[in-house]
Amino acid sequence: MKPNPNHLYTIKDLRFSYPLEEQRVQALRDVTLTIEKGEFACLSGPSGSGKTTLLNILGLIESVQEGVVFFQDRELKALSEREKNRIRRYKIGFVFQSFQLFPVLRADENVEYFLTRQGIPRKERLKRVDEALDAVGLREHRAKRPLEMSGGQRQRVALARAIAKRPEVIIADEPTASLDQNTGRGIMEIFKRMNDEKRVTVIVSSHDPMVHAFAPRRLEMKDGFLC
Amino acid sequence: MLIRLAFRNLFRNPRRTATVVLTVAMGTGSLFIFDGFNAGIMNQYRENTVHSRYGHGQVNTNGYREKVFEKPWEHWMTNYPALQERLTRVPGVLYLFPRVEFFSLLTNGKITVSGRGQGVDGRAEAKFFTTLNVVDGMTLSDQEDGILLGLGLARALDTRIGDRVTVLANTIHGTMNAADLTVTGIFHTGSKDFDDVVFRIPLKQAQTVLDTERVESVAFGLNAVEDWTRVADVVRAEYPDLEATPFAVLDKVYYQNSVDWLGQQFAVIQLIILAIVLLGIFNTVSTSVLERKQEIGNLRANGESKGQIVLLLGWEGFALGVLGAVLGIVIAWMITAVFLRNGILMPPAPGLTRQFHVRIELQAAMALGSFIMGAAAAMVGTLLASFRVARMPIGEALRSI
Numbered sequence: 001m002k003p004n005p006n007h008l009y010t011i012k013d014l015r016f017s018y019p020l021e022e023q024r025v026q027a028l029r030d031v032t033l034t035i036e037k038g039e040f041a042c043l044s045g046p047s048g049s050g051k052t053t054l055l056n057i058l059g060l061i062e063s064v065q066e067g068v069v070f071f072q073d074r075e076l077k078a079l080s081e082r083e084k085n086r087i088r089r090y091k092i093g094f095v096f097q098s099f100q101l102f103p104v105l106r107a108d109e110n111v112e113y114f115l116t117r118q119g120i121p122r123k124e125r126l127k128r129v130d131e132a133l134d135a136v137g138l139r140e141h142r143a144k145r146p147l148e149m150s151g152g153q154r155q156r157v158a159l160a161r162a163i164a165k166r167p168e169v170i171i172a173d174e175p176t177a178s179l180d181q182n183t184g185r186g187i188m189e190i191f192k193r194m195n196d197e198k199r200v201t202v203i204v205s206s207h208d209p210m211v212h213a214f215a216p217r218r219l220e221m222k223d224g225f226l227c
Numbered sequence: 228m229l230i231r232l233a234f235r236n237l238f239r240n241p242r243r244t245a246t247v248v249l250t251v252a253m254g255t256g257s258l259f260i261f262d263g264f265n266a267g268i269m270n271q272y273r274e275n276t277v278h279s280r281y282g283h284g285q286v287n288t289n290g291y292r293e294k295v296f297e298k299p300w301e302h303w304m305t306n307y308p309a310l311q312e313r314l315t316r317v318p319g320v321l322y323l324f325p326r327v328e329f330f331s332l333l334t335n336g337k338i339t340v341s342g343r344g345q346g347v348d349g350r351a352e353a354k355f356f357t358t359l360n361v362v363d364g365m366t367l368s369d370q371e372d373g374i375l376l377g378l379g380l381a382r383a384l385d386t387r388i389g390d391r392v393t394v395l396a397n398t399i400h401g402t403m404n405a406a407d408l409t410v411t412g413i414f415h416t417g418s419k420d421f422d423d424v425v426f427r428i429p430l431k432q433a434q435t436v437l438d439t440e441r442v443e444s445v446a447f448g449l450n451a452v453e454d455w456t457r458v459a460d461v462v463r464a465e466y467p468d469l470e471a472t473p474f475a476v477l478d479k480v481y482y483q484n485s486v487d488w489l490g491q492q493f494a495v496i497q498l499i500i501l502a503i504v505l506l507g508i509f510n511t512v513s514t515s516v517l518e519r520k521q522e523i524g525n526l527r528a529n530g531e532s533k534g535q536i537v538l539l540l541g542w543e544g545f546a547l548g549v550l551g552a553v554l555g556i557v558i559a560w561m562i563t564a565v566f567l568r569n570g571i572l573m574p575p576a577p578g579l580t581r582q583f584h585v586r587i588e589l590q591a592a593m594a595l596g597s598f599i600m601g602a603a604a605a606m607v608g609t610l611l612a613s614f615r616v617a618r619m620p621i622g623e624a625l626r627s628i
Binding site: 056059061062081082085086087088089090094096098100102103104105109112113114116117165 | 228229231232235236238239521522524525527528529530531532535620621622625
């Protein structure tokens with residue numbers, strides 16, 4: 001199987017199960033899907049439908065058990081741990097429902113952290129931090145620590161952190177679930193802008209209709225199947 | 228940035244950080260004080276040995292100590308004044324104690340027992356052999372006709388302080404000779420074999436009884452134990468027919484074996500302290516690290532390798548270890564200076580009947596050793612905990628609450 005070069009992800013017959021006591025729970029069943037570069041897709045479906053599991057596989061967080069998944073032209077099963085780390089570090093930005101910021105670092109330091117890990121020189125890092133914080137409208141809050149910020153501000157810092165990496169894809173798992181509608185809308189607008197202006201591929205999971213409205217492509221999931 | 232994050236993480240949960248730091252501090256402080264106590268007790272033990280019987284060492288003719296001779300005096304040193312003149316010039320030598328030993332009979336007119344006499348320079352030895360355990364009367368000093376008896380010997384003769392005792396011995400020419408002496412004191416070393424037979428009389432009296440000017444051995448009182456090397460070097464270089472033996476060899480059965488035995492015991496206790504510190508830190512740090520599973524999952528999701536997670540947590544462990552170890556050493560120093568200034572009162576040591584204080588002898592090298600051990604234990608405890616969490620699958624770490 002040779003993936004189309006325009007596809008960021010090529011997925012065929014993907015199956016995934018979790019162990020639960022002595023049994024296994026099937027989280028994904030025969031999922032076949034392609035996601036093009038620059039696409040904005042939203043995974044929707046009820047809790048337990050397999051959205052997070054699929055996102056985790058796309059984010060190289062979970063390993064492929066059965067089926068084939070390509071990230072660009074690389075088959076995930078063939079990647080070493082080191083190669084996966086490298087792809088996650090340089091090509092994928094994550095936004096989680098619970099923000100996952102470092103409480104001991106300031107907003108700008110949170111954004112800068114993974115840039116340091118990418119080996120980017122300080123001057124360039126600071127430029128990117130400024131740009132990312134500008135993009136999410138938090139430049140004036142750069143010196144605040146996460147605990148001094150509201151939920152929406154924290155999620156915007158998390159988004160700035162993902163943007164600053166200049167990834168191929170931003171994977172966001174329920175990014176608005178901890179936020180009120182207005183704040184969530186603000187976050188989604190930033191995602192939309194990033195996708196429109198920077199052509200960053202965005203894959204979001206949510207069961208919120210407000211979020212679905214932002215995504216040109218909606219992928220409905222149910223009981224591990226892609227409907 | 229990694230180091231900055233590691234250090235700032237120490238302030239996330241100040242109470243837990245304080246618990247770990249105090250655990251390390253207690254462990255390091257205990258090791259430090261224990262090391263100081265160990266050194267104190269070893270020094271005390273060494274001082275007891277040196278100042279009770281042997282001095283810092285002694286000189287005999289070559290091979291004299293290893294062999295038994297029919298006429299031992301034929302192997303004694305002949306020109307002591309010349310030897311004395313040279314050896315007193317060796318740096319660090321404070322006293323020379325010429326001695327002779329001989330077998331004899333002791334009688335009080337009613338009871339006669341055999342004994343082993345030591346002719347000693349009472350005046351000189353009284354200044355140096357301060358820990359000889361005299362249980363009654365006083366040690367031999369200026370008394371020209373004094374005799375100091377071992378406890379068993381005194382009991383056998385049923386003598387008291389001031390009683391007269393006659394020492395009968397063969398001269399080196401084979402004729403009988405005798406000296407009437409007055410009991411000045413009774414000593415007790417705890418060694419029954421020694422206390423039952425040994426007595427001390429002035430060297431001049433012994434030489435008169437034996438009819439010789441020779442001395443069997445010369446013991447040394449030095450400024451410090453380290454000065455012995457110089458004495459041994461001079462003897463080796465200038466007196467090829469003599470040999471110098473340090474006190475640790477002379478008293479191998481009691482001193483060196485005890486030092487080795489105690490050293491081994493201390494090493495085991497030290498290991499136990501380290502194990503307790505390690506477990507305490509591992510337990511506390513494990514809890515702290517496991518509470519951060521989600522954060523560690525996030526780091527891994529963003530491309531950090533398992534090794535980098537271990538490195539991050541290792542830096543935290545390093546900081547905790549250094550902080551705790553420094554605190555422990557400062558606290559130990561303060562406790563020693565304030566509460567243990569006079570040392571720790573110990574029960575009588577082997578050969579003594581009186582209690583004694585062991586000073587806690589803290590040294591910079593010990594502080595460094597304890598610091599390294601305490602900090603390393605913290606590092607190891609943290610690394611053990613971090614290996615556990617770094618191995619966790621990323622998805623599982625992110626899902627954890």
